[in-house]
Amino acid sequence: MGAYILRRLLLIVPTLIGIMVINFTLTQFVPGGPIEQIIAQMEGEGDVFEAISGGGQEETASAATADERYLGARGLPQDFLDKLEIEMGFARVVCDPGFEGAPDIKNPACVKEDIPALERFLIMMGRYIRFDFGESYFRSIGVFELIAEKLPVSITLGLWSTVIAYLVSIPLGIKKAVRDGTRFDTVTSALIIVAYAIPGFLVAILLLVLLAGGSYWQIFPLRGLTSDNWEDLSLIGKVLDYFWHITLPVVASTIASFATLTLLTKNSFLDEIKKQYVITARAKGLSESRVLYGHVFRNAMLIVISGFPALFIGVFFGGSLIIETIFSLDGLGRLGFEAAVARDYPIVFGTLFVFGLVGLLVGILSDLMYVFVDPRIDFERRVG
DSSP, X not given: OHHHHHHHHHHHHHHHHHHHHHHHHHHHHSSOOHHHHHHHHHTTOOSHHHHHHOOOHHHHHHHTSTTOOSTTOTTSOHHHHHHHHHHTTSEEEEEOTTOOSSOOTTSTTEEEEEOOHHHHHHHHHHHHHTTXXXXXXXXXXXXXXXXXXXXXXXXXXXXXXXXXXXXXXXHHHHHHHHTXXXXXXXXXXXXHHHHHHSOHHHHHHHHHHHHBSSSSOBOSOSSOSSOTTGGGSOHHHHHHHHHHHHHHHHHHHHTTHHHHHHHHHHHHHHHHHTSHHHHXXXXXXXXXXXXXXXXXXXHXXXXXXXXXXXXXXXXXXXXXXXXXXXXXXXXXXXXXXXXXXXXXXXXXHHHHHHHHHHHHHHHHHHHHHHHHHOTTOOHHHHHO
């Protein structure tokens, strides 16, 4: 098993590099960048998207001239734009040989030199290997500190959604397997498939309208993870306030997870129930609960339990953006979206690197869970 884990760990490096290369390359072709974003804001155009798509014929003609590098930069001095490029790592100052003192773009002996995309990528990956993600362009805070600040919110959604999905789906799947083909099985299958088909953001909006004061009842809070007076509450009050706030977001992000997990549990039990050892156990006079939970459960739950890490990461990454936006939760999904819109590349690539690394490690953890649940599995022998 040790050799298999070592191979998987070594494969993380080229896989992660491939992920970063693809996304870094895409950003080179996407119109607009962080400097254009700053220019658009300073020119009062809102954001870079409006600067790219808007403007009259006079602006379009002016932008097409060769001496203007950035769209909308008509009122900004070139020295300011050069300084922005240097600060953001798109260019550097190169001085004549023998020049003494600090490099300064204002000095006639120094000039600005653009850094090629390949070199910028290598510099970025060299820092990322040391887990140095740099500093946000617009927030004046380190990317690592920013991720650590937003992480608890996303973990809250992912963890509770996964736990609730298992607590509901496993008993329901077992009961559906025992009562296979009955009206209960048919009705529950229809309900979970309908729930799976409804997008999570529609469920979130429906919950807000019904239960958060939209048009009917004001039972749950509209936004946020805690109340304004959370610091003044007792320990029990803080716990209750926390669960009061996360109820609707967790329900909205969980409801689509029931179908896959429930049907997977049901089919796993049906496969095991038909095997010879179950028939033998029943012939010995064991009770149905003893057969199901003493013999079938351990074998049927192999694929379900071992998939826990992957399901958690799926919920953690997949539904966080929309749910966090609708319920005004300041988590990683919302952070990544805002960074992508603002072209805040340190945050975009930093979160991408962390998510990619976590996803690859979770894949290895899922394999280890298989071996932990069923020691008969030997990945080294399968690979050999």
